[in-house]
Amino acid sequence: MFMSRDPRPRPNFGRAIGSGLLVAVLMVVNDVQARSPGLGQPVTATELAAIDFTVMPDGAGLPVGSGTAEQGVAIYQRHCLACHGDKGVDGVNDRLSGGHDSLSTLAPVKTVGSYWPYATTVFDFIRRAMPYTAPGSLGNDDIYALTAYLLYINDVVGEQDVMDARSLPEVNMPNRDNFVWAAGVD
Amino acid sequence: MTDQRSYPPDAGNGLYGRRALLRGGIVGGTALLTASAHALDQPRREVWMQAPGGPMSAAGAPSRHEAHVQRAPIASQPGTDGSGASRTPLQHLDGIITPSRLHFERHHSGIPDIHPARHQLYIHGLVERPLRFDVEALARYPMVSRLQFLECSGNSGVMVSAAAPDLDCAAIHGLVSVSEWGGVPLSILLDEAGVAPEGKWVVADGADAAVMSRSVPIEKIMDDAIVALYQNGERLRPGNGYPMRLFLPGWEGNASVKWLRSIKVTAQPAMSKEETSKYSDLKADGSAELFTFPMGVKSVITSPSPGLKMHEPGLYQVSGLAWSGAGRIRRVEVSVDGGRTWAEAQLDDHVLPKCATRFRAAWQYNGAPAVIMSRAVDDTGALQPTREEVMRGRSPGSFYHINAIQAWQISAQGEARNVYV
Numbered sequence: 001m002f003m004s005r006d007p008r009p010r011p012n013f014g015r016a017i018g019s020g021l022l023v024a025v026l027m028v029v030n031d032v033q034a035r036s037p038g039l040g041q042p043v044t045a046t047e048l049a050a051i052d053f054t055v056m057p058d059g060a061g062l063p064v065g066s067g068t069a070e071q072g073v074a075i076y077q078r079h080c081l082a083c084h085g086d087k088g089v090d091g092v093n094d095r096l097s098g099g100h101d102s103l104s105t106l107a108p109v110k111t112v113g114s115y116w117p118y119a120t121t122v123f124d125f126i127r128r129a130m131p132y133t134a135p136g137s138l139g140n141d142d143i144y145a146l147t148a149y150l151l152y153i154n155d156v157v158g159e160q161d162v163m164d165a166r167s168l169p170e171v172n173m174p175n176r177d178n179f180v181w182a183a184g185v186d
Numbered sequence: 187m188t189d190q191r192s193y194p195p196d197a198g199n200g201l202y203g204r205r206a207l208l209r210g211g212i213v214g215g216t217a218l219l220t221a222s223a224h225a226l227d228q229p230r231r232e233v234w235m236q237a238p239g240g241p242m243s244a245a246g247a248p249s250r251h252e253a254h255v256q257r258a259p260i261a262s263q264p265g266t267d268g269s270g271a272s273r274t275p276l277q278h279l280d281g282i283i284t285p286s287r288l289h290f291e292r293h294h295s296g297i298p299d300i301h302p303a304r305h306q307l308y309i310h311g312l313v314e315r316p317l318r319f320d321v322e323a324l325a326r327y328p329m330v331s332r333l334q335f336l337e338c339s340g341n342s343g344v345m346v347s348a349a350a351p352d353l354d355c356a357a358i359h360g361l362v363s364v365s366e367w368g369g370v371p372l373s374i375l376l377d378e379a380g381v382a383p384e385g386k387w388v389v390a391d392g393a394d395a396a397v398m399s400r401s402v403p404i405e406k407i408m409d410d411a412i413v414a415l416y417q418n419g420e421r422l423r424p425g426n427g428y429p430m431r432l433f434l435p436g437w438e439g440n441a442s443v444k445w446l447r448s449i450k451v452t453a454q455p456a457m458s459k460e461e462t463s464k465y466s467d468l469k470a471d472g473s474a475e476l477f478t479f480p481m482g483v484k485s486v487i488t489s490p491s492p493g494l495k496m497h498e499p500g501l502y503q504v505s506g507l508a509w510s511g512a513g514r515i516r517r518v519e520v521s522v523d524g525g526r527t528w529a530e531a532q533l534d535d536h537v538l539p540k541c542a543t544r545f546r547a548a549w550q551y552n553g554a555p556a557v558i559m560s561r562a563v564d565d566t567g568a569l570q571p572t573r574e575e576v577m578r579g580r581s582p583g584s585f586y587h588i589n590a591i592q593a594w595q596i597s598a599q600g601e602a603r604n605v606y607v
Contacts, residue, residue, distance in 0.1 A: 004575060006516065006567040037326050040309070040317030040378050047318075048310050051448055053397050054389050057457045083265055092264035104472030108581050110463065115474075118457045125459035129295060129396035132266065178473045179466070185403060185477040 055124035059169030062123060066164035067145025069152030075142050076149050079131040087153050097153040100174065113154025117179050119171035122147045196529035200550030201522045203529030207548060257288055259357055268296020271338070273360025276488045276507065282333070282534070282542045284363035286418045291425045292338050292361060295396035298445055302429040305393065307413065311451035314380030321429045324370055325415060331368035332435070335509045335542045337361060337481045339438035339465050343585030345573060350606045354492040358604060359592070362509070364542045367433050368416030372449070373408045385451035390432050393447040400441045401455030402434065406479070410435050413446060436511030436540035437479045438587070440465055468581040481511035482589035483570050485518050485545070485562035496600035499553040509542040510564035517563045518545040524557035525607060531560070557607060559593040573606055
């Protein structure tokens with residue numbers, strides 16, 4: 001984020017006064033927390049599994065199942081093509097393939113292959129949100145197959161490479177190393 | 187007829203800033219009206235004064251004469267109704283509060299119709315005690331309420347267009363709103379669950395059809411994040427997260443996950459689709475920045491602005507909003523001569539941290555074309571940048587976190603138009 005400085009800076013006297021008040025405020029806040037009603041209910045691992053959609057970049061959270069791009073093409077054509085276009089281009093919604101080596105040009109094209117840093121995100125997002133009109137309707141094998149297909153049309157994996165909980169986190173996305181975290185975030 | 191106490195303007199082209207407004211000595215150029223003093227048989231009544239008026243009601247609504255004050259434009263992704271955004275009509279509002287019915291929206295899979303009795307908040311992951319909370323349990327916790335802004339990271343994104351688009355204030359800047367957000371500090375709930383030492387992030391999921399997800403550093407969660415239940419006194423609107431949302435003061439709106447369902451404590455971010463493929467900042471060299479959370483210091487003149495015509499020369503209020511994700515607004519300056527000279531605007535009383543502040547100046551508009559603009563400084567000393575400064579180093583089309591100075595060109599006919607200066 002671009003930052004420029006105030007051309008008319010001024011001294012801050014409030015900070016000296018404020019630190020004394022801060023001690024008093026912290027005491028009040030701690031007192032408030034001690035009065036927390038403690039109404040959280042325990043949850044079982046089974047309940048948590050039922051609400052946990054998160055797939056981490058190291059593959060944690062990926063379910064049992066597998067699929068290839070060869071298996072995924074028919075699923076894509078049935079559930080995805082109408083919005084995202086044939087082989088992920090020229091659809092009415094987000095473009096999914098192509099754009100390689102375009103990011104530093106005047107016409108960057110951000111797709112799964114040209115931009116996304118992690119292949120696991122593809123599985124994570126499809127399982128959460130896609131197809132748009134019927135999220136949650138696809139089985140895990142189908143989601144792996146679709147994930148493999150999206151990686152295949154971006155030339156990241158082969159048509160018969162099996163994507164599963166072990167292989168998907170191993171996929172090296174072409175643009176991963178071009179991301180930096182914002183200053184102050186670690 | 188001129189007042190003997192006339193003062194010169196504070197800046198070029200007839201601008202009066204806070205010094206003049208504090209003196210109370212602004213001179214208007216209009217003539218005094220004189221009334222003739224005939225005696226009438228009876229004082230005159232408008233038609234609405236001729237019979238008793240309408241009844242009270244269980245819930246009010248604006249006057250039908252204000253029907254034009256709506257969220258607009260509303261733009262949906264192709265093939266969808268509920269995915270896209272609606273914008274707050276900033277140019278029709280005064281003060282700082284956005285009426286709840288006009289709060290901007292940005293959805294990724296429409297507004298879920300959540301039954302509050304069946305909704306739970308789960309806190310799990312790297313915690314000693316995974317817990318769930320229902321809505322009414324949360325409502326019994328200690329709460330805080332604060333007036334704060336919420337701004338979409340993509341607000342003002344059209345300003346990266348090569349040519350200044352012919353749009354109004356709402357269309358350009360309407361993805362920002364101010365509410366009093368009330369809710370439970372998330373630190374209290376996480377302390378109840380007991381965060382493990384290796385827990386450095388949380389992954390927040392919503393209960394919308396997209397199960398939209400963002401990763402948030404634990405420092406922000408423990409600092410000032412709340413689980414919001416209240417918006418301007420009443421429970422959240424469905425379009426703003428009913429029955430509960432995450433609220434991260436000063437941070438990009440997408441991370442304040444609506445319809446909050448799950449907080450999973452993790453050691454690392456999950457690298458969700460939203461925080462990687464979207465909401466990341468592509469630079470001209472092809473690299474991209476992740477986790478650019480805070481919204482930068484920003485201001486915009488809401489009046490005059492496109493659609494609010496100045497019909498004749500005379501004294502006009504120049505008014506707008508300023509805000510910063512870093513804290514309070516320290517100062518707002520206004521120019522009505524294209525940036526050649528500036529005067530400090532008057533700030534309304536509520537100068538609150540991570541909230542919008544209303545600024546005002548007075549302009550003796552002489553009818554000639556002019557370019558007006560504002561720029562804000564926050565209490566860290568950060569100065570609102572120009573468009574040129576914002577664009578420097580960005581990839582063309584990189585449209586998140588645009589906080590550039592907005593200039594309106596006033597034509598000879600008194601109509602305002604978006605321009606780049």
